[in-house]
Amino acid sequence: MAAVRGGGILPGVDAGGVRRVDGRTRVGLVGVGAIARTHLEVLAERSEVDLVFTVDPRAEPPMFRGATPAHHRDLDDALAAHRPHLVVVATPADSHADLAAAVLTGSDARVLVEKPLAPDPASVDRLRGVAGSHGRLFTAHHFAFSPEVRWAADLVAAHPEWGPVTAVTSAFNDPYVLKGEQAFTSYLSAWTDSGINQLTVLARLVRVDEVTSLRDERTSCWAVASFRSRGAVGEARLHTSWRTGASSKSTAFTCGDVEVWLDHTAMTGFAFRGGELLAEHGGDGRTPRKVAHYRPLYASLLSDRPDPILGLAAAASLTDLHATAGRRS
Template sequence: MADVVRVGLVGLGVIARTHLAVLAERADVELEFTVDPGQEEGPGFRGGRPAHYRGLAEALAVHRPDLIVLATPTDTHVELAREALLGSTARVLVEKPISHDLAALARLEDPAELPEQADVHGRLFTAHHFAFSPEVAWAAALIAGHPEWGPVTTITSAFHDPYVLTGEAAFAVYGSSWVDSGVNQLSMFTRFVEFTELTGARLTDGGATAWCTAEFRSRGATGTARLRSSWLTGISSKGSCLALAGSGVEVWLDHTAMTGFAARGGELLDAFGNDGRTDRKVAHYRPLYASLLSDRPDPVLGFEAAARIARIHHAVPRD
């Protein structure tokens, strides 16, 4: 990337605030323009106000960004990514999930739709931010550093969000609890295992709750992930446990508190905490941007990971 990275931000909704906060911290970044058809002007940035446009094509006719961030509704991602890849030479970061539509996703891989110079595999990235959460990074390093513990055999994860309080608006924005949280769970656990297929999916309460299972490979063995998500709660609460049954080790993660510990029977093996001063999403996006703006972005951000996660996420489970 350039010494000073020129950024264009498309979409000025809630998640854009996190992007702006993290970008403003970086001395190697300049926010060159913003785009949102629903706003007359963009936000302030380091005491100034970057150029604002109602459409991406209008912005790209004037600017030559190094990075374009797409923080827009999911159903706009594919077409905007295509427009950004064809209309610039920039890296493109799209909010997760990359697409709810597998046919639209396939168009990004079709040479007839996008020429080779679009470089989908080299320039298109997805913001799988949970994979960068501090407790996840700690647990991944801990397990990798202890091959004698053997493979991960079972993953149990529960993500609860208080979207029941917003009623139908939650479905309009997030689709369902599985659509919203499943991508976070699948992308996060790619730090530890290789998912092979979705083996079960049961959505209840009109999609506000879900119980899904998936098969994975870990250190040559096969394991099962049990993934629960629900909006039927008054507060946010997210937690996971990775069991390595061969050694009796369990690694427990609290994603809301960004803490964790590892234990075997009555023995505490290790623990992880945080200072409590950093907003959770900022704690995710700081290392995400550090990786994205490096010479070798983390593979979990890459198009291959996004396409694989999307296909497992939307697979038809076997009976």
């Protein structure tokens, strides 16, 4: 099984950057639902970006910098009318593979797909065949870019004397039970939606080898994963749940006698040994959580060297981890 590695994880991402004309990057957005709002907010901050079209068969076009971009009900029509450099797919998970394939075959644009890229390895393999070796397909593993996660990864890397990461406990809770059946349509299950976020947090810190067990009840799940850190083997315990009235996400891990706690909801963290505080992390109190994730994600994606955790190899590894767990449960 391919393994997800932490800290700049996998080789093979094209370093050519997104092609631009006169310094402008033409972007198309497929799906204008809730998650699209974050993409629109962050893209609007980037002066080199022009949103040239949106696609959604059921929704009205959103505003972008005070104007309404061209809106299409059909993706093929949009690709025929425009020549985007980047197309963002922000639709329900079970539509990702077909829409990404349509962009890859119908244009020469790069594609950024919301996570998960696809729910099964067969769909990822099909996309690999369509994308080829050109490095055009990326997945928005946005939790890998959360400020407290990057802080923790840098902190561990800066202190090899602490030893390897040996144990991780992570809990991700979202109030999707309030959405009823709509939650399953949009997010499929707690494991599919949040488990991949937990795995990408792990990927910043350790090399994830295998999800060894999974109890998946759709609205909640309990998973155990094995990993390696500085030559040592460790275990991660992952709990996800929709059975809550509020969002709450946290991760705790140990390195020898040092403990690190991350609050992903507040984007804060601290490290301590016994009664001694070793380090802490906080934010400016003004930046919304998802904006804080997607700003560095887009900065990386639109650079000459996108972070490998956005690439197809990382998405394939994460999909394999999910699928293997599913077969064992």
